[in-house]
Amino acid sequence: MQQASQNTNPSAPPPPLLSVTNVEVRYQGSILVLKNVSLTVGEGEIVALLGSNGxxxxTTLKSISSLIQSEEGEVTEGQIFFSDAPIHNQDPVVTVRRGLVQVMEGRRVLEHMSVEQNLIVASAPIKASRQQLNAALEEVYGIFPILSSFRHRQSGYLSGGQQQMLVIGRALMAKPRLLLLDEPSLGLSPIIVTAIFESIARINRELGTSILLVxxxxKVALNIAHRGYVLENGRIVMEGTREELLGNEDLKEFYLGISASGGRRSFKDIKQYRRRRRWLG
Ligand SMILES: Nc1ncnc2c1ncn2[C@@H]1O[C@H](COP(=O)(O)OP(=O)(O)O)[C@@H](O)[C@H]1O
Ligand SMILES: [Mg+2]
Structure with missing residues (x-):
């Protein structure tokens, strides 16, 4: 991995904000889950990481944020650099202070606290002044006006969509340069998903935050992402720009649910696809 300080060619492109290179991850010292995963997120990009359940x-997001440690997971090969510093197998709080924040799957809010208390508590890692705290709150309320209306409401009473907004808002309170989002659409209705993804695009555009979106x-992810990767069985099997992925026949059929012949293909076709995949892999 070449670092910026060693880069003597002034016309060379800047190194990506995040680079994951040939990463292998194991749980409990033996269960191999990620195999030779490489991906990058450039400054200002939204990058989608797609793939089916399991x-x-x-695991990819948690290996970047080092949160796999709490599940006895470890990066056992390869490296992860954020803004030119190695961050794999680090103290997760140090990584947050560097500006990399993960929003976990499942919308975990502090249910007995108000919306605003949830946001204030989330700014703790960066030790903000009162003035910085107020500015950060206003920024979050600007992105999610509904949270401002409900700022004194106990967060356990929010709807699923509002709780998803709150957990993203909590992450913004730590002033991230890179936001890792784990399945923000999960279990939400299409209308709410559309609203949340519009807000994610605004965070990128208006606050300049780079985003790795799982x-x-x-379909909804590629609507706002600039580039994407497809992960299958712990390996990256496809990557491309938004347009390349949207135009890819395999992706259309098996992840976007659209096929050239119209409608979904049969299970037999899927099995054939899997066999073909094995040959390719
Ligand atoms: N803490 C863990 N210990 C052992 N295996 C795990 C653990 N967490 C996830 N896995 C396994 O790793 C694989 C990938 O899981 P995960 O990263 O959660 O996939 P996804 O988020 O794409 O659904 C699965 O086979 C899962 O069973
Ligand atoms: Mg998951």
Whole structure:
């Protein structure tokens, strides 16, 4: 991995904000889950990481944020650099202070606290001044106006969509340069999903936050992402720009649910696809 300080060519592109290179991850010292995973997120990009259930998407995010440690997981090969510093197998709080924040799957809010208390508590890692705290609150309320209306409401009483907004808002309170989002669409109605993904695009555009977005729902993710990767069985099997992925026949059929012949293919076709995949892999 070449670092910026060693980069003597002034016309060379800047190194990506995040680079994951040939990463292998194991749980409990033996269970191999990620195999030779490489991906990058450039400054200002939204990058989608797509894949079906059990593909290793959450493990990828948790290996970047080092939260796999709490599940006895470890990066056993390869490296992860954020803004030119190695961050794999680090103290997760140090990584948050560097500006990399993960929103976990499942919308975990502090249910007995108000919306605003949830947001204030989430700014703790960066030790903000009162003034910085107020500015951060206003920023979050600007992205999610509904949270401002409900700022004194106990967060356990929010709807699923509002709780998803609150957990993203909590992550913004730590002023991330890179936000890792784990399946923000999960279990929400299409209308709410659309609203949340519009807000994610605004965070990227207006606050300049780079985003690595994990989704099973390829369609909504590629609607806002600039580039994407597909993870299958712990390996990256496809990567491309938004347009390349949207135009890819395999992705269309098996992740977007659209096929050239119209409608979904049969299970037999899926089995043939899997066999073909094995040959390719
Ligand atoms: N703490 C853990 N210990 C052992 N295996 C795990 C653990 N967490 C996840 N796995 C396994 O790793 C694989 C990928 O899981 P995960 O990263 O959660 O996938 P995804 O988020 O794509 O659904 C699955 O086979 C899962 O059973
Ligand atoms: Mg997951």
């Amino acid at each position: 593909a290793g998407k959450t 989704e099973q729902n390829a």
